[in-house]
Amino acid sequence: MESLEAGNWPYKQVNGVDAPAVGVNIRGPTGTFPGKDELLVRVDTGYDGFFLISEELYKKLKLRLSEMPRELWATGRSVTGELFILRRASLMVQVPKARLTLEGYGETFKGNDEDLLGLKFLEALRITLDGPRKMTRLL
């Protein structure tokens, strides 16, 4: 039995596919989400940014209360070449198992239902992927 406390996270199943994930807590303008537990968020190295947030979570976290000026928003490009305007907001992400708090940003676009941790987030973390056991391990 893997010790989940030691700094391991099980892969998260999304659309029937197991994917590497990291457990985080998000500190927004009105508090911490999800609070005592961790939110298991999929890691995606194809995404350049820090934290891509679904519209639903963006709303739940009330990130309109910590939004960046429009001139600091970005344009996102999907692999199919579609362009999206990304709303951006300041937030903090805690990785409790790594005892780490990062100041960063969350971004979303109209119609987004994915939560993803990207390359910018990964710059702060040392992890390995244990494919056979489907675990993300903290170093």
Add this chain to the structure above:
Amino acid sequence: MAVVKGFVSDTLEESFRRKAMEKYGYSKGALSKALEKAIELWLELETDETEEERLNNEAYAKLKDEIFRNHAGKYVAIAKGRIVASGDSLTEVCLAPKGNVSHRLIFKVGEKLPRRVHLGWRASRQETGPTSK
């Protein structure tokens, strides 16, 4: 299909034409495709803006020089069209707002953030209405 007529500066027209050709090829319809995409993005940007959001962004544009002069490297919060907080960390500035505030700007002055982001394979648009407020 509708025809849209208007006037833009020569430099804008030149850049637009060049970019459209790069993106959609030197063929008939390239300009129309680029124009349609430009209008879609503009509509997306404009239609979700609330009055408070507009006010805060206008205040940012107006106060930008002062903000960069007096608050370089700090986090600044703008609400109801004025600077309401400034501090060294996000924790100091990003407290729950007092009163009836529905929008607030919070940013680190001078922080360079990427303006173009690759979203990877996962990101795609689901058909929905306007961005939830």
